[in-house]
Amino acid sequence: MWGIVPAAGRGSRIQPLAFSKELLPVGSRCDDGTERPCAVSEYLLERLILGGADKICFVISPGKSDILEYFGDHYGSAQLAYVVQPDASGLCDAVFRAGTVVGQEEDIVVGLPDTVWFPKAALRALPETHLSFLLFPVESPEFFDAVVLDGDSVREIQVKQPNPTSRWIWGAFRMSAHGFRELHALWIDRDQRDEYFGTLVNAYLQAGGSGIGIKAGESYVDIGTVGGYRTAMALLAESTGADSRSRLRADAADGTRPIAAMENGATA
Numbered sequence: 001m002w003g004i005v006p007a008a009g010r011g012s013r014i015q016p017l018a019f020s021k022e023l024l025p026v027g028s029r030c031d032d033g034t035e036r037p038c039a040v041s042e043y044l045l046e047r048l049i050l051g052g053a054d055k056i057c058f059v060i061s062p063g064k065s066d067i068l069e070y071f072g073d074h075y076g077s078a079q080l081a082y083v084v085q086p087d088a089s090g091l092c093d094a095v096f097r098a099g100t101v102v103g104q105e106e107d108i109v110v111g112l113p114d115t116v117w118f119p120k121a122a123l124r125a126l127p128e129t130h131l132s133f134l135l136f137p138v139e140s141p142e143f144f145d146a147v148v149l150d151g152d153s154v155r156e157i158q159v160k161q162p163n164p165t166s167r168w169i170w171g172a173f174r175m176s177a178h179g180f181r182e183l184h185a186l187w188i189d190r191d192q193r194d195e196y197f198g199t200l201v202n203a204y205l206q207a208g209g210s211g212i213g214i215k216a217g218e219s220y221v222d223i224g225t226v227g228g229y230r231t232a233m234a235l236l237a238e239s240t241g242a243d244s245r246s247r248l249r250a251d252a253a254d255g256t257r258p259i260a261a262m263e264n265g266a267t268a
Contacts, residue, residue: 002102003053003078004110005044006094008061008085020064022113026223027236040223040232041067041113045075047172051109051123057081057101059094090195096184108180111172116232118219123172125216130179131201131209133170136217144169144222145198147213154211157198168213171220173197182209 007022025037048056056078060067068082081101085094095110102108109123117136126132133154135147146164148156158164175183186207187200194200201211221232 001052001054001107001109002098003045003048003051003056004095004098004102004108005041005048005056005058005113006085006091006110007041007058007064007067007113008094009088009114019066020060021224022064022067023070024114024223026116026232039070040116042075043116044111044113045071045078047117047120047123048109048111049076049078050121051126051172051174053078053109055079055081055101057083057098059083059085059097061085061088091197092187092194092200093192095197096187099180099184102180103177104181105177107174107176109172109174112222114222114224115171116221116223116235117171117217118235119216122216122218123174125214126172126174127212127214128176129174129212130176130182131204131211132174133211133213134172134174134217135168135213135215136171136220137167137215138169138220139167141167141169145196149213152212152214154201154205154213156205157201159196159198168215169220170198170213171217 007020022041023039026040027038028035029038029042045056054077056075058067058071058080060082062084071080073080083097083100085097107128109126122134126134133147138144141164142160142162145160146158146166147154147168147170148158148166158166183200183204186204187194190200190203194203205211219235221235222228223232
């Protein structure tokens with residue numbers, strides 16, 4: 001299975017940096033007994049591998065060669081490939097550019113490299129179906145893509161709406177090879193105008209497609225702002241248990257304060 005890491009964004013919310021925001025040090029890790037800083041995107045790579053990815057494609061902009069220099073040709077047990085997105089044209093464009101290397105019969109899992117979330121192995125909960133989303137509960141879903149469910153079926157994705165009707169947002173998603181091709185074809189039919197994946201999925205659902213939402217996520221932080229960075233550091237510091245589940249969760253996109261996590265059984 002392929003993991004796709006869309007990393008071509010400008011990272012304007014947390015500038016100025018002297019390097020790609022995906023390499024921002026967040027916490028640390030031990031290599032052969034030596035502690036070293038950990039780039040934020042390493043948390044996603046770890047989770048993709050735990051979710052079953054054995055190959056990972058970074059989609060980078062022409063100016064982000066430092067990501068290639070940092071990671072090289074492999075990370076852990078996964079081989080790495082790189083595809084260039086000439087302009088920051090949105091998530092749909094980034095995901096489908098990975099089709100250059102993804103095989104016709106391979107499943108795909110997509111995550112965002114400037115986030116930290118728990119539990120680490122949550123991607124294993126996503127079923128082998130055409131389209132499924134890993135969902136996380138947040139206090140301020142208006143800053144994210146809120147997912148409205150009917151049972152486990154996705155009814156609608158509310159893309160950064162001021163008053164969403166769900167507190168559950170997607171943090172990662174999985175597509176079968178067939179689902180990837182269907183969504184890619186629909187995106188092309190819609191003149192590639194969808195910047196956000198949520199608007200494309202809404203069109204896909206209206207055309208008769210289906211998606212599943214799995215409420216297996218517990219904690220989710222976007223480190224795209226200074227406040228989010230601070231909350232991510234607190235999230236990692238408060239991680240507990242064998243699977244490093246955390247007691248904290250981001251309050252909003254700016255990560256102004258950590259709060260107690262909602263239970264997975266919370267009402268949307």
